[in-house]
Amino acid sequence: MDFFVGNNTFDRGMHVRRSVLGDAHVDKANSKINDFNADFQSFITNYAWGEIWTRPGLSKHNKSLITLAMLIALNRPAEFKMHVKAAFNNGVSADEIKEVIMQSALYCGLPAANDAFHLALEVFSPLTPDGGI
CATH class of the missing domain: 1.20.1290.10 (AhpD-like)
Structure with a gap:
């Protein structure tokens, strides 16, 4: 079950993000991380994918x-x-x-x-x- 994969919110979020969007999309997004957008990409993975998309409801x-x-x-x-x-x-x-x-x-x-x-x-x-x- 996707809700318990990984040791932390980021790992769970990255797992769900990859399963929903696909590895190619996530790899492309990750290849564009820089000093300006790194915090935003971390936010997306932690909160959108690691907190909300992993909720079981x-x-x-x-x-x-x-x-x-x-x-x-x-x-x-x-x-x-x-x-x-x-x-x-x-x-x-x-x-x-x-x-x-x-x-x-x-x-x-x-x-x-x-x-x-x-x-x-x-x-x-x-x-x-x-x-x-």
């Missing part, structure tokens, strides 16, 4: 769905695309992502949902044989 699958909805509402396209890909790692299907976007159309607005559909299709294309359709 929701599955990673559900956390992915919730995260997608919030990123649509906040209009964060780069993070949304990253988390669409991560959602696949957490067992979320293209149909479930479609339903999150449909729900967001009602509560976040049609332009937000329209953008989310376009962004999701950009991510689906290389990941699924049928482009997620």
Whole structure:
């Protein structure tokens, strides 16, 4: 179980971060650590991934769905695309992502949902044989 891997919050966070986002993404982010952003990267690993994503109250699958909805509402396209890909790692299907976007159309607005559909299709294309359709 991911919740007890490693000896400290950072180790647990790095484990979950890698399992959700993939080694390539995390390695790329880590390769860009410098004196200016090192504290922020540590913060992300410790708190976002080591404290919140390791909480046992929701599955990673559900956390992915919730995260997608919030990123649509906040209009964060780069993070949304990253988390669409991560959602696949957490067992979320293209149909479930479609339903999150449909729900967001009602509560976040049609332009937000329209953008989310376009962004999701950009991510689906290389990941699924049928482009997620």
